[in-house]
Amino acid sequence: EPEVTQTPSHQVTQMGQEVILRCVPISNHLYFYWYRQILGQKVEFLVSFYNNEISEKSEIFDDQFSVERPDGSNFTLKIRSTKLEDSAMYFCASSADGLGGRARTDTQYFGPGTRLTVL
Amino acid sequence: AQSVTQLDSHVSVSEGTPVLLRCNYSSSYSPSLFWYVQHPNKGLQLLLKYTSAATLVKGINGFEAEFKKSETSFHLTKPSAHMSDAAEYFCVVRGGSQGNLIFGKGTKLSVKP
Numbered sequence: 001e002p003e004v005t006q007t008p009s010h011q012v013t014q015m016g017q018e019v020i021l022r023c024v025p026i027s028n029h030l031y032f033y034w035y036r037q038i039l040g041q042k043v044e045f046l047v048s049f050y051n052n053e054i055s056e057k058s059e060i061f062d063d064q065f066s067v068e069r070p071d072g073s074n075f076t077l078k079i080r081s082t083k084l085e086d087s088a089m090y091f092c093a094s095s096a097d098g099l100g101g102r103a104r105t106d107t108q109y110f111g112p113g114t115r116l117t118v119l
Numbered sequence: 120a121q122s123v124t125q126l127d128s129h130v131s132v133s134e135g136t137p138v139l140l141r142c143n144y145s146s147s148y149s150p151s152l153f154w155y156v157q158h159p160n161k162g163l164q165l166l167l168k169y170t171s172a173a174t175l176v177k178g179i180n181g182f183e184a185e186f187k188k189s190e191t192s193f194h195l196t197k198p199s200a201h202m203s204d205a206a207e208y209f210c211v212v213r214g215g216s217q218g219n220l221i222f223g224k225g226t227k228l229s230v231k232p
Contacts, residue, residue: 045220111162
């Protein structure tokens with residue numbers, strides 16, 4: 001069964017450093033998402049991406065964050081200058097369809113997550 | 120705005136007894152609702168989803184959930200718990216124009232032998 005993969009599984013970085021979290025969505029999917037879960041808190045939506053541009057973003061997704069689909073398979077989340085409060089589990093998700101007639105029924109498939117620790 | 124409230128942060132059951140994980144939703148239109156499960160050190164796996172078809176939804180591993188509009192509830196049940204069901208369960212509603220998901224705080228299910 002196809003699945004979303006994420007690398008690395010755990011990333012440790014120093015405050016102020018840039019990090020890139022990588023995701024390989026399911027191959028025929030068109031919509032891509034990043035979520036994060038700070039320890040002990042809810043899973044929160046960060047950003048959705050379709051047709052090589054951001055579809056929607058939350059207020060968490062500020063100028064320090066960017067997303068990119070550099071090739072046909074990878075989907076990346078970059079944090080330009082990490083802060084202590086960026087420490088969290090970051091989940092990538094993909095879905096076959098996010099808009100149109102099937103938008104409300106489509107399933108998002110999640111990767112195993114990358115645990116980011118900022119020291 | 121859409122939201123979900125999971126009424127219990129922790130539920131403990133004995134193996135072989137029924138499981139009930141409670142979720143209430145708030146939505147200004149007919150919602151799409153999901154239950155996801157997260158086993159330790161694993162990703163989020165979809166258990167089941169409701170999308171305005173049948174109100175009783177069957178999912179994987181013997182779980183099911185019933186959409187009750189009058190009670191704005193979408194509780195997750197299983198007749199008989201198994202040790203492997205121990206995990207964290209998230210009730211989720213689809214929100215936003217682009218389909219982003221809104222998660223509840225999660226319910227940790229413990230299963231005692």
